Amino acid sequence: MVDMKGTQLIHEYLRHNKKFPHVFCAGCGHGIVLGSLIRAIHGLGLSKDEVCVVAGIGCSGRLAAYVDFNTVHTTHGRALTFATGIKMAKPGMHVIVVMGDGDSMAIGGNHLIHAARRNIGVTALILNNNIYGMTGGQCSPTTPSGSFSMTTPMGQMEQSFDCVELCSAAKANYVARGTVFHVKKLDQMIMDGISNPGFGVVEILTPCHTQYGRKNKYRTPVDMYKMLKKDVIDIERYNKLSEAEKAKKTPSGVFVQKDEPGLEEKFYEMAANCQGGA
């Protein structure tokens, strides 16, 4: 298991008694994220028992069923609250939360900002596909203005959430944005997010061809990956662009990296102080 790589390595971490291939549509980026998560955990040298994957509801919630770690499939929008409980009870466990954009920013938006404010030591992977994919393609808080969905057939009129700015403003310790096209960078971001203390957020742009792409002039799954390749650029390059060019591109990379202690570290320190003083 030491010198394995690629698909051989991933097959080692899957639950082969589950039905394969997995349920995601052809060309869905969630499968790539699953592979990236496995490679990141293997790269850090963690054993299967040291990791707990908490998933919410939605397409992304299915990820937890396929991997052979400790896994919890929780209620809609509450994945972070379950993860908070697990982390406080077992601070040595590496808790990774997998959420979709609906799960993290719509119904669970409040939990996300408060988890970031508390700086609880879990890592949140936010799989952002700009749409509520599993329930029929309604527009979500991250659907870009002007794009089309099942519930906005004439174009979306509202402003959309920027996950990175939201989490940075709420004082998360580690905030990054990656895509499923730039996989090696994504591996590194997930590894950094897990090894960083405090709350880590990795927003992952992943295409939903079935619900989003078809209505927005991306005829095949490959067109969506070409869009990611062209439009998502590194933060250093993005900062050098003019305002007009910036509107067309999306920055990716590491936005915030701090070393503040997490809530569970502060709590156990306080508990030790109280017992010592009594």
Added chain:
Amino acid sequence: MSVKRKGNSTVTIFPDWCKGCGICAAFCPAKVMELNDQGKAVVIREEECINCGFCELHCPDFAIMVRPKVDDEIPAVCRAVLEKAARRTDRPAASGGAAEKTGSGKKKE
């Protein structure tokens, strides 16, 4: 992974796991893969493979495995997936699919 030369690697596709999204065929720099008439990826020019690893990293279904040619040993978990596919082809029901599955089965040898 270190040596990126042509003709040093074997590309195996698990036909049961492939959903035919076409990412591997579209982005492969050496055009090793192609989609067949059933929409599944097949290896057509294995000798051109430069072992860049793009298809293996970007396959959402974990259906592609690129290995060095000298390394004949397929790991046990992966072999189980291939054997399952081979068992299905033995059944009399599949007619069109049988030809394609045995076709890609040959390539692993």
